[in-house]
Amino acid sequence: MSDETEEQKKLMRQIDISCVQAFHTMDEIDAMVELAKKYRLAAVFTLPAFSAHVAERLQDTREIHAGGVVSFPGGGDTTGQKKRQAKELWEAGCREIDMVMNLTAFRSHEFSYVKEELLAIREQVPSAIFKVIIEAPQLTEQEICQAVDLCVKGRADYVKTSTGWYPGCPSIVEQVRIMSREAAGRIQIKAAGGIRSLETIQEMQKAGCSRFGMGMRSVQNLIKSIYK
């Protein structure tokens, strides 16, 4: 990638690529790792059974992280299960942990349960980049603000819009704006789920988003559109 511009490089460093749907094959996962290495993406995510494999294949590069998902995609595991998952993924070599918030507890106003759970996971993986998924497309504006605030109190590094498991409910710029306004620089924002174009990414960047989670096919399309 010798003729890559600084702008392209910077954008690639904000992309988390993933094969986290149930249908991916090992060949796809391996192709995704190679793509991440070629374009120097930020992190590579799979479902947990394949995280150690990805971490091993990324061993020769420190700047591209293996990422692991905790309580994906529902968020309803017990705190103990989430702690064990996070620890196991860290031990497998994952340096980024994306965990789904317990949204039933959250939407039932069990805020202290949610906060304590986030703090418990933070304690398990103190050096990991810890992102918390809130499924913003399913929440009201007030709930999005409350969820962002809890992620700050739970010492997460990022609050993330969505798992991408709800195809009819993409992450949109307005959600990022709300999150960014509430975050006020206290936590970073990752958008994921249905992000399909450079234009959307640029608008989300302007709204305050610094990381983008995209499925492998969407990243391939994005690359085609910007490296001509």
Ligand SMILES: O=C[C@H](O)COP(=O)(O)O
């Ligand atoms: O962050 C991970 C998601 O799988 C991204 O979803 P997507 O397939 O809609 O890009």
